[in-house]
Amino acid sequence: MDIKQLHYLCALAEHRHFGRAAQACCVTQPTLSMRLRQLEQELGVALVRRGKQFEGFTPEGERVLARAQGLLGQYNNLRLEVDAMKGRLTGTVRLGLVPLSCMDLSPVLAGLRHRHQGVAFEINDMTADAILDGLNQNTLDIGGGFFEPEVLNRFDSLALPEQGVVVACSPDWSRRLPAQPEPQDLQGLPLCLPKAGMYFRQYLDTQFTRQGMVLEPVLTSDSVYRLMHWVQAGLGCALVPAGSVLFHGLPGVHCRPLALPAMARIGALVMRNDGRASLLARGFFAMAKEVWQYR
Structure with a gap:
């Protein structure tokens, strides 16, 4: 057993694919597969479930993987500590x-x-x-x-x-809002929101439901940059955490604090x-x- 075999095992766990794991380790797929089979032979247990492609780890493989991840962490820390000794x-x-x-x-x-x-x-x-x-x-x-x-x-x-929530929007939409809007002030405005299921969206849905309102966005995305783009383009208003400084830095985008509980x-x-x-x-x-x- 050597450190490279443990590295290959952890790479396989991360990428869930022999080819991508081999590429990440800068070796060929046959080399990675061969070294993992050698590790299995040395330990005397099957670690990987194989079919036409990677199908996961055996129970023994999961236990070995957990130990391998810990050992790799210690190995990497050792290398870093040596560098730290050198300043x-x-x-x-x-x-x-x-x-x-x-x-x-x-x-x-x-x-x-x-x-x-x-x-x-x-x-x-x-x-x-x-x-x-x-x-x-x-x-x-x-x-x-x-x-x-x-x-x-x-x-x-x-x-x-806790920094709260802001409404980020283009000047055309910001003119329809007071300086410190309430949830009711957003009625009738097109909204660009995080996708359903994301924590911040769940928080927003809960708070607006308590106000007797249902959020009906014109655009949803799990990408901050897509939300930024469409807000800047004037498609609608985004509700974002106040600390999301990317929106504050967008030319032509105004941010107004929204009164919501923490x-x-x-x-x-x-x-x-x-x-x-x-x-x-x-x-x-x-x-x-x-x-x-x-x-």
């Missing part, structure tokens, strides 16, 4: 972010990159549940989004102040707190605290 932080910070999450990470990324030129970033749009799974399985270093308070107790977290979930940055957080994760957290002047 540098290197590697890729793997971030999972909820679309429309209420934080601007650009100054954190810029600050960390300025201080450590060897640091790069991989940013993935994910659900909150997928982020938590990624942190637990060590496929992510940092998560950002909306989380239940009890979830934050299980992780190191940097919670942001969300049950909290906007926060999270990482593992069980001693297995990577040096990259800890470095990112330290920079976030510094940039946000977090106490």
Whole structure:
């Protein structure tokens, strides 16, 4: 057994496809398959369920995979610690972010990159549940989004102040709104909203239902950039967390605070707190605290 075999196993778990896993590992598919079969022969158990394509892991494979992910995390941390001994932080910070999450990470990324030129970033749009799974399985270093308070107790977290909701719209639509609109002021306006099922959309639906209103958007999307584009084009008004600074920076888009109760979930940055957080994760957290002047 060697570290490359464990790396191939974890890559297969991430990509769920032999060819894509091999490509991610910069080897041929036959090489990856052969090394995994050698690992199975050495351990004396089948790890992978094979058919015409990848069909998942056996129960034994799931247990070996969990240990392999932990060992790979420790191995990567060892390499990072050696670099840190030399006075540098290197590697890729793997971030999972909820679309429309209420934080601007650009100054954190810029600050960390300025201080450590060897640091790069991989940013993935994910659900909150997928982020938590990624942190637990060590496929992510940092998560950002909306989380239940009890979830934050299980992780190191940097919670942001509740900032509320804003209506983002072009000048034509903003002229129909008061400076501080109420939900009733949106009646008759075309709305561009997150897709049904996303947490922020569920929150909006609940709050408007309590006001006796039903949201009937003209456009829904799980892409922040599509919402931004159509708001800027004048198709309608978007309801977004106040911390979604991308909308505030759009030329010709006005943002008005909307009077709604606070969300049950909290906007926060999270990482593992069980001693297995990577040096990259800890470095990112330290920079976030510094940039946000977090106490």
